[in-house]
Amino acid sequence: MKLQDDFFNILRIIQKGKARNQREIAQASGLSLGKINHCLNELKKKGLVKLENFKNNKNKSVYLYLLTPQGLKTKIKLTVNFMKRKSKEYDELKKELHKDKNI
Numbered sequence: 001m002k003l004q005d006d007f008f009n010i011l012r013i014i015q016k017g018k019a020r021n022q023r024e025i026a027q028a029s030g031l032s033l034g035k036i037n038h039c040l041n042e043l044k045k046k047g048l049v050k051l052e053n054f055k056n057n058k059n060k061s062v063y064l065y066l067l068t069p070q071g072l073k074t075k076i077k078l079t080v081n082f083m084k085r086k087s088k089e090y091d092e093l094k095k096e097l098h099k100d101k102n103i
Contacts, residue, residue, distance in 0.1 A: 006031060006039050007048075008078040014049060014065045015075060025065070040065070048074050 009029045019025040026036045043049040048071035052064045067075065 003039075004078060005082070006035065007043060008075070008082055010036065010039050010043065011048065011067060011071060011075040011078065015067055015072070020064065043071070046074075047071070 006029070009031075010025060013019050013025050013028045019028050022033060022036045022040065025031075025040075026033045029036065031039075040049060044051070047068055050066050050068055052066055
């Protein structure tokens with residue numbers, strides 16, 4: 001899986017609000033915790049994701065990952081690219097199946 005696909009999956013998970021921490025993002029994405037940490041650091045450097053901690057929470061290590069406006073734009077662009085790539089793969093498989101049927 002390419003790094004762009006990893007970024008895409010992480011941005012989707014964050015936007016859905018399904019994961020509250022890196023461990024949950026790792027479980028939802030199927031990626032290792034180390035890979036999630038690396039990707040999140042890269043996404044933060046690019047300004048696509050920001051961290052917000054809960055000031056009223058006694059556990060100060062609890063953070064919320066949020067998409068920035070630039071992160072949302074990037075996620076949309078990655079979604080379009082993902083869909084184009086999958087559509088192309090589908091068309092190629094369809095041609096291959098059709099060819100096999102005619103043999």
